[in-house]
Amino acid sequence: MFYSLVFSISKVALAALLDARHHSPSLNHLGDSMASKKKQQDTAGMTQEGRFYSAERLHAMHDMMLYIRRFEEKAGQMYGLKKIGGFCHLCNGQEAVCVGMDEAAEPTDYMLTSYRDHGHILARGTDGVAVMAELLGREGGVVGGKGGSMHMFDKSKNFAGGNGIVGEQVPIGTGFAFASKYRDDKRVSITIMGDGGVNQGAVYESFNMAALWKLPVVFVIENNQYAMGTSLSRASAETHLYKRGISFKVPGIQVDGMDVLEVERKMTEALEHARSGQGPIIVEMMTYRYRGHSMSDPATYRTRDEVDEWRSGRDPIVRLQKQMVEAGLATEAEFKQKDKDIKKEVVAVAKAAEAQSEPELSKLWDDILTDEIPNAYPYPRQVG
């Protein structure tokens, strides 16, 4: 008891530090002053596997997961109303991966994702209105409406996510790690791929280079059990994906991706490994997407029982709520109220995004080249 108290207090400082640099969603009800925050932390919190989490921090993680969940539901609705077009990949069920991972990361760490990117960019702290505006193809979208659901990027948050070609971001993420090592600036590249993406050849080329040159990269595999309609075992000879680095001497760990605290803890270790110069590491997050691959996928290749088992048995938000209630850090009524607030917030976000205009037509010609050459064909900014 005594020891754990001492331990917790030393962790409080760290937690406060992490909180200070951590961005909460643009929810106004989350904003407390630092002073009162610290006071609370001295008394309230929860320890899991020897790691202390302040009540404040737990609430922030919970709220962000719930925010992502409600945001994705809203996006699904907007798609149904044909306000969002093209491909739209939701991450319902995978929120603990997004939030736990970002919680462990430094804001200066790079993050690269596939097209299943809404949750990650929101967890990273990008304004929800800008993300929703991107989904709607509006001028205030994160990339000005040019990318849509699949191409979320926010350089100010070191988020180079949003890559639409399966596996594409893996060598690119390795390149960010190369730049870190080159400059010796201790930034880690968090390079995320799916259980389907992990089979691309370039992934193994990347593992080898990263190990060979001891690059600071954490290769995160979001193993949500399916790549479109193909289950893991129908596409992978070795289904323990954390072992995929063995022949390149890249260590790997498997993480319960439905437990935000475990994600945070294991990711912290992995980041430390990469940051300390020991080279790359693979983190396999065991998770599940509740929805189809994209909005057009009815997901008939899975049984209802299987989906229910994850959805009602292992849901990351329900799980954290239970833990927090048991630890006396919140009540069910509070969570209900919180959910109402967040739903309201998301409605407001969608409204604000929808109120924006489409990009001006002249934007079509922006951002193709940096150094346009005016007097040679094809001429910049014109037809023919």
Added chain:
Amino acid sequence: MAKITYREALNQAMCQEMERDDRVFLMGEEVAEYNGAYKVSQGMLDKFGPRRVIDTPITELGFAGLGVGAAMAGLRPIIEFMTWNFAVLAADQIVNAAAKMKYMTGGQYDCPMVFRGAGGAAARVSSQHSQAFENWYANIPGLKVVMPSNPADAKGLLAASIRDNDTVIFIENEINYGDIGEVPEGEYIIPLGKADIKRVGKDVTLIAHSRMTGYALLAAEELAKQGIDVEVVDPRTIRPLDEATILASVAKTNRAVVIEEGWRFAGIGAEISARIMEKGFDDLDAPVARVTGKDVPMPYAANLEQYALPSVAEIVEAARVVCNRA
């Protein structure tokens, strides 16, 4: 004749050829249990079993190369790319291996296979998923490039491509998959290298392939109302190109517009208009015009996307210009 969709027509061609020849198999992402990402291979796993209809991991370079090897070893693979955007990963096997294998081996090895899938712009899927690549492959000796614009052509051209003893790049169009048209029942083959006149007219020739053929036909209707009688030529096979049909049409109309969804620079329209200039110069009463996609990566926003793509209105306008009616 039955009325079926473009995707059903493709399905019929594959089934017909697989029934006929045990060496033919279909491999690609989601082609078997999911019945195809765009349902082109609907029912084929049930019909032919997992030996011949094979789901792959997401490893385009790997299974494209596997197809090349299988073809060299005597099979006749149909390798499906979910879309041609992803074939960029497999370009090495297509360009450096399949296209050159016969030549490099002094004729010892053939590469009789079809690489097929959806090309061109889909709807609202942004830069990485909306691209026309026919000009890339059309530039390469050793490849044939085929692009059907309607259900009947889809069936006849795919069957011919599967029977062809060379590597065929077969580019479909996602937006056309649901189009319905009359398609001959039973065995149906359209020889490669033959263009088709989709509409007969005397004032101007519109040359358009794939989805743009439909746009050209719509433009022709509009132009008819304005008193311009349009001929629409669909090359169907991009490489090798049936230039005789195109030149004969231009000899009749003396005016031509080439239309393509892809980018103008070094595009298919550049090749076709150069041939018209080289071989039909004396027939021309006006410079050949081109209508193409704008020279930008495809944006997502609805208004920008529409602006980036060629439109029927732009085709009408270009035709009026070459007819001195603008």
